[in-house]
Amino acid sequence: MQHPQQPVIPEQSLDRDCTTLSRHVLQQFSSFTPEAQDISAIMNRIALAAKLISRRLSRAGLMAGTLGFTGETNVQGESVKKMDVYANDVFISVFKQSGLVCRLASEEMDQPYYIPENCPIGRYTLLYDPIDGSSNVDINLNVGSIFSIRQQEGEDLDGEAKDLLQSGDKQIASGYVLYGPSTVFVYSLGKGVHSFILDPSLGEFILAEENIQIPEHGAVYSVNEGNYWQWDESIREYIRYVHRHEGYTARYSGALVGDFHRILLQGGVFLYPGTTNKPEGKIRLLYESAPLAMLIEQAGGKASTGTQRLLDAVPDKLHARTPLVIGSQQDVELVESFITDWTRRKSDSEETGTAKVAKV
Numbered sequence: 001m002q003h004p005q006q007p008v009i010p011e012q013s014l015d016r017d018c019t020t021l022s023r024h025v026l027q028q029f030s031s032f033t034p035e036a037q038d039i040s041a042i043m044n045r046i047a048l049a050a051k052l053i054s055r056r057l058s059r060a061g062l063m064a065g066t067l068g069f070t071g072e073t074n075v076q077g078e079s080v081k082k083m084d085v086y087a088n089d090v091f092i093s094v095f096k097q098s099g100l101v102c103r104l105a106s107e108e109m110d111q112p113y114y115i116p117e118n119c120p121i122g123r124y125t126l127l128y129d130p131i132d133g134s135s136n137v138d139i140n141l142n143v144g145s146i147f148s149i150r151q152q153e154g155e156d157l158d159g160e161a162k163d164l165l166q167s168g169d170k171q172i173a174s175g176y177v178l179y180g181p182s183t184v185f186v187y188s189l190g191k192g193v194h195s196f197i198l199d200p201s202l203g204e205f206i207l208a209e210e211n212i213q214i215p216e217h218g219a220v221y222s223v224n225e226g227n228y229w230q231w232d233e234s235i236r237e238y239i240r241y242v243h244r245h246e247g248y249t250a251r252y253s254g255a256l257v258g259d260f261h262r263i264l265l266q267g268g269v270f271l272y273p274g275t276t277n278k279p280e281g282k283i284r285l286l287y288e289s290a291p292l293a294m295l296i297e298q299a300g301g302k303a304s305t306g307t308q309r310l311l312d313a314v315p316d317k318l319h320a321r322t323p324l325v326i327g328s329q330q331d332v333e334l335v336e337s338f339i340t341d342w343t344r345r346k347s348d349s350e351e352t353g354t355a356k357v358a359k360v
C-alpha cells in the first residue's frame with residue numbers, strides 16, 4: 001500500500017530503467033557467489049568495451065584516422081581495418097588489471113593474448129570478434145561485436161590454449177552487441193536470452209526484452225547468393241526451393257550480427273555454407289558461430305553445420321571455421337533436409353553409376 005506522505009512513483013517505468021545489465025546478470029544467479037560476482041564483473045567490462053566502440057563508431061566519420069584500412073592483413077588473410085584494431089585493443093584494455101580474464105582470443109590475433117597481471121588468477125577466457133561485418137564500417141551501416149566466455153581448464157603452461165579446442169557446450173556465457181540506430185546488448189548465461197538497449201544519457205544498458213523466443217518459422221532467408229556458383233548442389237537446391245515457393249523473402253546485410261538479430265526477433269534462417277574456395281565456409285567457430293548457437297538454442301531455435309548440431313562441433317584450431325545454418329527450428333531443418341537428401345542421392349548415384357537428378 002502507498003504511504004500517504006510518499007510521492008507516487010510510476011513504478012513500472014522506473015523499475016525498467018533500473019534493470020540495468022549488471023543488475024540483471026546478478027539476478028541470474030540464485031545467490032551472491034564468487035562466480036556470480038566474477039561473471040557480473042566480466043559482463044560489466046564487456047559492456048564498457050561496447051560503449052567505447054559505440055562511441056567511436058558514432059563519431060567515425062568526424063574523426064581522422066578511424067575509417068579505412070591499416071594496410072595489414074590478419075591471420076585469416078583479410079585486410080585489417082583501423083576500427084578492427086581499435087575494437088580489438090578496447091577489449092584487451094578493459095580487462096587489464098581485472099584479475100578476471102587471463103586469456104583473450106580474437107579474430108584479429110594469431111595467438112591468444114595473455115594479460116600477465118591477471119594470470120593465473122583469472123580463471124576465464126574471453127573469445128571475441130571485435131568488429132563483425134567490418135565491410136559495413138566505412139559506409140555507416142550496422143556492425144557488431146560477438147563474445148563468448150569459457151572457463152580456463154588447466155594451467156596452459158605452454159601457452160597453446162589447447163583447452164579451448166572443445167565443443168560449444170563448454171561456453172558459460174555468450175552474447176553480442178549490435179551497433180545500429182541504437183546499441184543493443186544481447187546475452188545468455190544458459191538461462192534464456194535477454195536484450196538491453198544503451199541509454200546514452202545514462203551510459204547504461206537498460207533491459208529491453210527478457211527470455212526472447214524465436215518463432216518456429218520465419219519468412220527470411222539470409223545468405224550471400226553471390227556464392228551460388230561455388231555452393232554444393234544441396235544448397236543450390238534449397239535456394240531454388242525458396243525462390244519457387246511463396247512466403248520467403250531475402251535479407252542480407254553483410255554483417256552477421258545484424259542478420260542474426262533480425263532472425264532472432266522475427267524468425268527465419270541465416271546460412272553461410274561451404275564454398276569451393278572455402279569448404280568450411282567463412283564463419284569462425286569459437287568466436288562467431290558457437291556464441292550465436294548458444295543464444296539461438298536458448299531462444300528455442302536451432303544451429304547446425306548442415307550435418308551436425310553446431311554446439312557439438314569441436315575445432316581443430318583456434319581460428320577454425322564451420323558452415324553455419326542458424327535460426328528458426330523449422331527453417332534450419334528444411335536446409336538440413338536438402339543436405340541430407342542430396343548426400344543420400346549422391347551416394348546412391350555413385351553406387352549405381354546413375355546420373356544425379358535435380359530435386360527442384
Ligand code: FDP
Nearest residue numbers: 132133134135224254255256257283
Ligand atoms: P566481415 O568479414 O565483414 O567481418 O564473418 C564475418 C562476416 O563479415 C559476417 O559478419 C558476414 O555475415 C560475412 O562475413 C560476410 O561475408 P561475405 O561478404 O562473404 O558475404
